[in-house]
Amino acid sequence: MKKLEFIYENGPHKWAMVARDPSKPDFLIDTNEYLVINGNDALLTDPGGMEIFSAVFSALSTEIDPYTIRQLFASHQDPDIISSLALWLDFNPELKCYLSRLWETFVPHFGGTADTFIPIPDEGMNISLGGLILEAIPAHYLHSSGNFHLYDRKARILFSGDVGAAMLPPDANGLFVEKFDQHITHAREFHRRWMGSNAAKLNWCERVSRLDIDMLCPQHGAIYQGEDVKRFINWFSELNVGCGIRD
Amino acid sequence: MEELDEIVEDGGEDYNEEVLDDFHDEIHVSDLHRVVRANEEIKKVIRISSGVNLVALNAMLIAKRSGERSCGFAVVSSELRVFSRNLQVAMADLGALIFGLVRDAAAIKKQQQRRGHFVAIALMGKPMSSKVVAVLACLEERIQTTEEEIGKDWLHLGIQLGRVLQLCETGRSLSRSAKIEAVYGGDMTITLKHVASRIEETVDEIFNTLKQLRIQLAE
Numbered sequence: 359m360k361k362l363e364f365i366y367e368n369g370p371h372k373w374a375m376v377a378r379d380p381s382k383p384d385f386l387i388d389t390n391e392y393l394v395i396n397g398n399d400a401l402l403t404d405p406g407g408m409e410i411f412s413a414v415f416s417a418l419s420t421e422i423d424p425y426t427i428r429q430l431f432a433s434h435q436d437p438d439i440i441s442s443l444a445l446w447l448d449f450n451p452e453l454k455c456y457l458s459r460l461w462e463t464f465v466p467h468f469g470g471t472a473d474t475f476i477p478i479p480d481e482g483m484n485i486s487l488g489g490l491i492l493e494a495i496p497a498h499y500l501h502s503s504g505n506f507h508l509y510d511r512k513a514r515i516l517f518s519g520d521v522g523a524a525m526l527p528p529d530a531n532g533l534f535v536e537k538f539d540q541h542i543t544h545a546r547e548f549h550r551r552w553m554g555s556n557a558a559k560l561n562w563c564e565r566v567s568r569l570d571i572d573m574l575c576p577q578h579g580a581i582y583q584g585e586d587v588k589r590f591i592n593w594f595s596e597l598n599v600g601c602g603i604r605d
Numbered sequence: 606m607e608e609l610d611e612i613v614e615d616g617g618e619d620y621n622e623e624v625l626d627d628f629h630d631e632i633h634v635s636d637l638h639r640v641v642r643a644n645e646e647i648k649k650v651i652r653i654s655s656g657v658n659l660v661a662l663n664a665m666l667i668a669k670r671s672g673e674r675s676c677g678f679a680v681v682s683s684e685l686r687v688f689s690r691n692l693q694v695a696m697a698d699l700g701a702l703i704f705g706l707v708r709d710a711a712a713i714k715k716q717q718q719r720r721g722h723f724v725a726i727a728l729m730g731k732p733m734s735s736k737v738v739a740v741l742a743c744l745e746e747r748i749q750t751t752e753e754e755i756g757k758d759w760l761h762l763g764i765q766l767g768r769v770l771q772l773c774e775t776g777r778s779l780s781r782s783a784k785i786e787a788v789y790g791g792d793m794t795i796t797l798k799h800v801a802s803r804i805e806e807t808v809d810e811i812f813n814t815l816k817q818l819r820i821q822l823a824e
Binding site: 413415420445 | 637638641644645648700703704707708710711712714715718
């Protein structure tokens with residue numbers, strides 16, 4: 359069963375991670391869901407696939423009242439990101455889902471109505487969570503053509519979707535990256551194949567390196583913190599991406 | 606199931622969007638809502654029960670300080686710590702049952718969504734309806750099995766809740782005993798009475814929350 363762990367707490371402002379499901383079938387990719395809480399309002403990033411809905415829902419319910427989740431943020435359109443949407447909406451039809459304007463007519467195939475979606479323009483936008491401002495940061499072509507990350511300036515946390523993802527071995531249970539050099543070997547092939555554009559990558563690295571980030575939180579694998587955030591951005595900027603298919 | 610057979614037999618002619626809506630309305634959202642409400646009460650009890658352990662520990666320390674005169678109070682406090690541990694185990698079992706319910710409530714939602722899609726095909730009439738009858742029958746069977754599982758889950762939750770309430774009765778008896786024993790505490794009587802009242806309040810709060818939960822489950 360997945361477990362919810364708080365990774366940042368500052369009064370009513372918190373970040374929690376739902377991760378690591380040892381009982382998950384091997385044929386499903388493991389995912390991290392992040393919950394941003396500000397008082398009685400919560401936003402769930404990349405709520406996950408339909409098959410893991412009950413595991414995510416149960417893990418969240420152990421620590422918070424799931425009725426406080428009023429907003430979903432989908433970094434892009436993949437099934438492991440948002441195919442649980444219909445189940446979330448059955449639980450709370452008032453939920454709003456932020457996602458790239460590119461996907462606002464595609465993702466409704468997973469569920470939802472015209473009122474469900476709040477399209478994010480290409481340049482990004484601010485999202486208010488009970489007065490706390492979260493920033494949808496463009497990350498187009500990393501890997502999806504309409505792709506956003508979510509930055510919390512106050513907590514200095516960047517939810518980075520598939521950027522920073524690592525396909526870790528089953529016995530790697532740590533929530534945080536411990537040995538960067540060892541960890542990054544599990545991220546290399548994923549980024550080479552899934553990230554489609556060197557130009558987009560360099561643009562992202564340049565913009566993100568200017569942000570104050572204590573934690574870079576990917577949707578798969580472990581969280582980069584402290585100096586490992588810079589190490590990752592440098593490593594990524596030098597990696598030749600979009601080439602995984604050539605060799 | 607009979608209704609579905611009729612849809613197929615009639616080629617969907619007598620059925621309209623209203624029928625389809627009825628199928629969607631059957632979706633077991635209410636199970637998920639009920640389980641969330643129940644879980645909130647359980648979390649409340651878990652929070653309070655961790656307090657019992659601290660209050661009982663405090664009571665044991667005070668009893669030890671006041672010496673021989675409070676040995677009865679010390680025994681009761683020690684039993685309260687055992688009660689607190691047992692309560693935490695019982696609450697963890699309730700939590701596990703909640704996980705099972707969420708899993709089954711989500712499963713039936715998925716199955717019913719799938720059924721909704723195939724019913725829509727059946728509503729198109731022949732020849733389409735005849736192609737999906739086997740799939741619908743299979744889905745119906747699965748839904749029925751899951752419904753039975755959900756029924757069992759709620760039953761088990763009710764039974765476990767009954768056990769926890771019984772356990773709480775023991776806790777209430779202990780808290781009453783603590784109040785009686787406090788009277789023999791000599792110059793520590795006032796302190797012991799205060800601690801005993803705190804224990805009683807906490808156990809009562811747990812008991813009332815669980816009773817409320819039982820009423821909620823019976824609704």
